[in-house]
Amino acid sequence: MPDLLIELFSEEIPARMQKRAGEDLQKLVTNGLVEAGLTYASAAAFTTPRRLTLTVEGLLDQSPTTREERKGPKADAPEKAIEGFLRGAGLTRDQVEERETPKGNVLFAVIEKPGRPAAEIIAEVLEATIRTFPWPKSMRWGSGPLKWVRPLHSILCILTDEAGHSVVPGEVDGITFGDTTEGHRFMAPGRFPVTSFDDYSAKLARAHVVLDASERANTIWNDATNAAFANGLEVVEDKGLLAEVAGLVEWPVVLMGKIGDDFLDLPPEVLQTSMKEHQKFFSVRNPKTGRIERFITVANRETADNGATILAGNEKVLSARLADAKFFWENDLRVAKSDMSVWTQALENVTFHNKLGSQADRINRIAALAKELAPIVGADEAQAEEAARLAKADLSSEMVYEFPELQGLMGRYYIGETEKNAAIAAAAQDHYSPLGPSDDVPTAPVSVAVALADKLDVLTGFWVIDEKPTGSKDPFALRRAALGDVRLLLENKHRLNLAQVFEPGIARNISARLIHDDEYYAKQLDRFRAELPVELRNTLDRLDTKIVLGDPKTQLRYRIVIEFLSGAVFAADKDAIRRDLLAFFHDRLKVYLRDQGIRHDIIDACIAMPNNDDLTLLVKRARALSETLATDDGENLIQGFKRANNILTQAEEADGVEYSYGADIKFAEEPQETALFEALDTAEAKIAPAMEAQDFTTAMSAMASLRGPIDAFFEAVQINAENQTVRRNRLNLLSRIRTLCLSVADLTKIEG
């Protein structure tokens, strides 16, 4: 059984695309081979900056012969039908069989497809793979029509078995399949032939190419940590950077360089970001001080001077880069210390969204909301407001312009250099958090107020302009924002009614939209006009003509007046947005709790209860219910409840009445019936005050204690008694069960 070796040799493939490309090559080729009947024992893909390589071992040397039988029309069918059948089968009349069947003589075609040699199939599959390869971005070059990530230079495609190797005959757009490749561009130029995968990888290693990306990454990481360790230092781990750098070299050589003394006092994150983003350097830290003192660069070659020239060049480039960073840092500090309002004012010219105005407009909304939220989360109102006003000021700084990923962090540094409260500085960094589901949630009250307000504003804003996430599309990361708010509330155990805090956010964003979205404004104005008496409408029209020609400030005032007057018009809109947004939060909450093992039906049972916009309360209820249902009593109580509920519902439908008049113990006939009355009395006495105190655990365990009496009741008692009084009394007793259970959670929502 032969082995197959494929190498697609091109100009430098972007590092970020290599891994995926290796996987795609393996998948496309092996799928194609298997589909054509060529099975194999194992396959592996490798990538370097200049090549995608695939080795497939233990391949069939030809595809198996296949035999397919097709049933056709009757032998005496019309000529046309028979012709069609023959054409489809690719056979002539004398090549098909006539067989007797219960329906008469029927034509049968036996189509035999002979196996094809592996080489033929490989050539087809490889060509199709190359022509349809899913590069994230591909290009043409020269005069040809072929597309590849960068110009494709050669295709190595050989089959190897005991007898030796052979080139698979084939070509793609003038590139003929061959058995040669190239080594390192500079250290081993020139082409050489190979005979097998082992021969290929051995010769590449001699030609200064490490084929396996993970081997290159390991070498880089080991050499880097050793070099750092020898100097009493440590490399700052960065897996993304390591993978990228391993994709930039075929022959990694680690070099450690110095950072100029002038730059050592820059914040470590600035050094790290500048070195990583611009130079793809690793940072090397002094574990004692936490300062970044050196860098690691990875060259693609060895040199006679052991990398001295390369390192000197890299150090020089770094100095120029860091000189820029230092310049930004010092300029920014000057602004921060003298008057940061220069930065916040500059945000007036930065559009946040063309329907919602500038970043400065947005900051005003966040500040107002943060102030409103402050008492709820235990923050000082003035501090929360000021923190919100400054939290995004660093977006105007030179450093953040250069390195957007440092937003927030630079804000903390810059505010930290002023006289302002440390809580305000911390909020600048914290207010973007939590970013991911595993990101830490801020706990400092001022940070929490600003973080909540920031996300609530963006959510209410995008709901007001109706740009909600759909399917997989969520360009503004609104799901993440909602989950962030959910976690901020739950993990800090803050109690608030979301619907109430949506209110001002929605109102402010509607105002913003009226100002910035002309079409929306015109539409709302029409709606408003339609509800006015004629005389008022005429006055308004006259006014409007003047206004349209007036200055922007007058127009703004006019719009605010309109908005105020048209409160009724917006009331319904606001209400719809509030409900829809709350449902969105509930969805996020379900995802969040599902990961913590709480079933969605349990959450639904709690969402159906009052005060469902207080997420902390909602979750407290859901947890208690989840725990109760996990017990034997709880699980069985649900069955009892459902049984009671079903019987009752059916009876109510059949009788056309509601059985809620209170059962009377005096009509009880069986001891189990009496016992249930007593059990309900006891449970009610516990549940009501516990619910009042929001002590769901007590309430639910009291509810679960009904399991025994309910089960015994159903065991012994026939609901549909002959005596109608007794029957009604029993139905009313079931109603008590239902009412009591539903006062705890909507158990009808529980599945199973």
Next chain:
Amino acid sequence: MSDTVTPPRSFQEIILRLQTYWASKGCAVLQPYDMEVGAGTFHPATTLRSLGSQPWAAAYVQPSRRPTDGRYGENPNRLQHYYQYQVLIKPSPPDLQDLYLGSLKAIGIDMDLHDIRFVEDDWESPTLGAWGLGWEVWCDGMEVSQFTYFQQVGGHDCHPVSGELTYGLERLAMYILGVDHVMDMPFNDPQTPIPLSYGDIFKQTEEEYARWNFDVANTEVLLRHFEEAETECKAILDQAHDDPKTGKRIIMAHPAYDQCIKASHIFNLLDARGVISVTERQAYIGRVRALAKQCADAFVQTRAGGWRPEDAA
């Protein structure tokens, strides 16, 4: 093992060696375009000639202006006026990377001691409606060139594809000559009786232009010039293809494109003056792009752009 090249001694020697090298590789060595441009790509020898089916091979120095980069000649690396070296070959030859590496060797980079890398960098010019894929070329961690396979220019697919090389001459030369501040770089041979540094020639102008660009340029006049260039560009392209005087088909793609270049540079000046807000920025870029597209549309209607009389039928 390498055939080492003697190190160059001045900025101009590096330019001369590039000229000689690319001439020896068959490029027509052109002169800079005689208008203010932001980059060598704006030269019609690149923008327009990358369109259409006609083969092309050109190399040239292009003085380039980026008003916002002015630092009064004080920053060691930043200038509002600098030089780019530009090579454009259509169709891109299969050995373009090797040709390029040969040029680095020619200007004195010892390929055995340096680490040359091709790092992904896709090029896009929103003002020209152009994009391509390629790399920035790193020498010891420093970007020394931009290497691009043009895929689209002025909204037209490039067929065949041009290979474009752009060298930032000052930065490259500073590295080769071992100079830390651009103004200290020898422009001519330091051994000559009258040695001139880059600063001797450009310190004065960097100061003057920085002041003018940032604080003095009359923005009202510039805004008017922008409008005028835009109007003129469109007016030129609105003319009938057949010249009523000579009776010949003369589509004036180049004169129209001059107006597009002009509008682009005026936009850069307005930007440096800080009178263009973020939202307006996109609108201005869109207006220049619209002009570039119309010029490209016109150029492919010319003979140089690959039009044949039989296309008329």
